């Protein structure tokens with residue numbers, strides 16, 4: 001069976017004035033449907049760049065990313081946007097919640113944006129319950145703790161039951177209790193719905209929630225023993 005995510009020789013260079021940053025220098029890997037893969041690597045190794053490319057939020061300069069049979073480079077902007085809304089749940093490191101909306105509306109906005117299918121109210125209740133948010137749904141982000149905001153962001157990513165969940169440091173700003181809630185939810189969702197999960201993290205303990213770990217360094221995939229941070233643990 002074809003892989004669910006297939007990245008081949010993916011390259012991305014940023015230009016800032018005369019400075020060139022080769023953020024991704026030819027990355028190839030594949031992820032099977034239903035796999036939970038962790039991506040680790042030092043700061044600046046290109047993890048977030050990869051996250052944005054896989055999610056169709058930016059374009060690669062070279063190579064290809066195929067997601068569920070679609071070559072992202074061959075889709076029009078409109079097609080890529082549609083694919084993203086329907087198939088991908090994003091969790092960003094900085095939550096990205098809308099400040100004027102309460103938690104319920106911040107979660108429901110993902111439904112409205114995707115605009116497809118019937119709303120599964122029982123599923124909404126279940127994930128908000130599992131994430132400990134049932135009594136916080138009327139709160140705006142400024143009235144929530146950081147951990148609660150990230151749990152709202154995760155509920156927003158999951159509410160559409162997307163085929164793939166992309167998470168960039170979902171536990172980066174959280175204490176161990178909140179991290180555990182987020183990681184358990186990602187794993188539960190992966191196991192119960194067969195969702196493909198790709199999670200970026202700095203934390204070896206969090207990374208171990210995945211079935212497999214991809215190590216990055218200087219815009220490339222390296223073997224675990226070549227990851228200096230990893231050896232320390």
Ligand SMILES: Nc1ncnc2c1ncn2[C@@H]1O[C@H](COP(=O)(O)OP(=O)(O)OP(=O)(O)O)[C@@H](O)[C@H]1O
Nearest residue numbers: 014015016021023042043044045046047048049050
């Ligand atoms: N928009 C941008 N413009 C220019 N350079 C960028 C941009 N985004 C990232 N970079 C550079 O590309 C490299 C990879 O950045 P990236 O954000 O992918 O790293 P990362 O592995 O996610 O790091 P961290 O763990 O700190 O989040 C870095 O050297 C960074 O300075």
Ligand SMILES: [Mg+2]
Nearest residue numbers: 047048049168
């Ligand atoms: Mg990053």
